[in-house]
Amino acid sequence: MKLPRLVQDAKKFEYPFPITGFLVNAELRANEVIHGYVYSDAKGRFDDGTYISTAPVVYIQVELERHVAHTESGSSYVICNYNFPSSNLNESGVSVEFTDTTIVRH
Known part of the structure; x- marks a missing residue:
């Protein structure tokens, strides 16, 4: 899968800690x-494109213009984009993606 x-x-x-x-x-x-x-799972648990739930998040930090979620289990996930579902079922919601210098809302 590409x-x-x-x-x-x-x-x-180049992140300063394992992703x-x-x-x-x-x-x-x-x-x-x-x-x-999830993509590029370093622990080999999930195939690319598998829908997952992380362990509870301890904190989210901004690193190299990206958000990185650190979980109770010690995992660190780079968030490539956020999806904010609409409360109105007739709308598709909002996607927020990161570029090298900005956050772009779709």
């Missing part, structure tokens, strides 16, 4: 977990 452009862009950076995976269409949930499609 990596989405969002993941390819995020992988260009567990890259999340696409990340959704922050009330129970402090993130749901999203």
Whole structure:
């Protein structure tokens, strides 16, 4: 499977700590977990494009113009974009993606 452009862009950076995976269409949930499609899972647990729920998030830091979610289990996920579903079921919601210098809303 070819990596989405969002993941390819995020992988260009040299992060100062090990990265567990890259999340696409990340959704922050009330129970402090993130749901999203994971790519390049360093632990080999998930195939590219698998929809996962992370362990509870301890904190999210900005690193190299990207958000990195650190979980209770010790994983670190680069968030390639956020997905904010619409409360109106007739609308598709909002996607927020990162570029090298800005955050772009779609």
